[in-house]
Amino acid sequence: MIRGEKLSKRYGDVTALSPTDIEISTGKITAIMGGSGSGKTTLLRLLAGLEAPTTGHIWYGDEDLCGMPVKRLYELRESMGMLFQYSALLNSLNVYDNVAFPLHEHTELDESVIGTMVSMKLEQVGLRGFEDLMPSELSGGMAKRVAFARAMAMDPRVVFFDEPTSGLDPISAGVISNLISETSRKNRMTSIVVTHDVDAGLGIADHVILLWQGCIIAEGAPESIRNSDDERVQQFLNGRPDGPIPFSRSTTSYIDDLTHKPGTVRFAS
Numbered sequence: 001m002i003r004g005e006k007l008s009k010r011y012g013d014v015t016a017l018s019p020t021d022i023e024i025s026t027g028k029i030t031a032i033m034g035g036s037g038s039g040k041t042t043l044l045r046l047l048a049g050l051e052a053p054t055t056g057h058i059w060y061g062d063e064d065l066c067g068m069p070v071k072r073l074y075e076l077r078e079s080m081g082m083l084f085q086y087s088a089l090l091n092s093l094n095v096y097d098n099v100a101f102p103l104h105e106h107t108e109l110d111e112s113v114i115g116t117m118v119s120m121k122l123e124q125v126g127l128r129g130f131e132d133l134m135p136s137e138l139s140g141g142m143a144k145r146v147a148f149a150r151a152m153a154m155d156p157r158v159v160f161f162d163e164p165t166s167g168l169d170p171i172s173a174g175v176i177s178n179l180i181s182e183t184s185r186k187n188r189m190t191s192i193v194v195t196h197d198v199d200a201g202l203g204i205a206d207h208v209i210l211l212w213q214g215c216i217i218a219e220g221a222p223e224s225i226r227n228s229d230d231e232r233v234q235q236f237l238n239g240r241p242d243g244p245i246p247f248s249r250s251t252t253s254y255i256d257d258l259t260h261k262p263g264t265v266r267f268a269s
């Protein structure tokens, strides 16, 4: 179990995440969903130990990620995989070297063993035979699949997916969703998926956490989220522009801004 306890994050005056308690079940897929700016990526980065929370603790079993010695944090990271929104492939390395990268970094395995492992991972994503291509020669969907293979290279126990289907056509998005779903279930992997994509999120998740303005407004099994009578949840699920979730996030008066009232002036005169 991964557990966030009174977890919060502020950036200057912006509260990206209000104090939140959260539980991620081992071996399950948890989707973190919500509109733009609701705090999804912030929560993912905190859980992955990529950023320190402003308050709270992140428990991996009985170990607190906050304040953990760096050496132990690196060890823990070796059991984690990450798939970022823009694939984050290393442009100067071909497909083979991108997938092999974590194995070269974290293991002492012979190249022949690494080669076999890379072939297995590329077979899993349907790209065996594409080892020599450079990232610039890949479509967006292929790049995501290579990034998926790289995230799986070390057979991680926990994998973080940040918007894995964004920018993909529906077929490529479906392929990535299936890969997440099948690999998670077969390997009993703990998957944490941040997504705007309602169909993908509700389709693959065992548990859904829905955020709004840095707060959890609903969580539970996909079916219970679908049947929620919270208007904010229904506005998000149905993509309605009008509703309790406002279009504008400005906090100052528009008229005051236009008339440069003291305290609201944004530009140097």
Ligand SMILES: Nc1ncnc2c1ncn2[C@@H]1O[C@H](COP(=O)(O)OP(=O)(O)OP(=O)(O)O)[C@@H](O)[C@H]1O
Pocket: 011, 014, 015, 016, 034, 035, 036, 037, 038, 039, 040, 041, 042, 043, 196
């Ligand atoms: N490094 C940062 N510095 C300052 N503010 C930040 C930073 N990262 C995030 N924020 C702010 O925190 C809030 C939550 O951002 P976050 O990226 O977590 O939202 P999100 O739900 O992932 O949004 P999106 O779906 O658009 O990526 C936003 O108001 C954002 O502007």
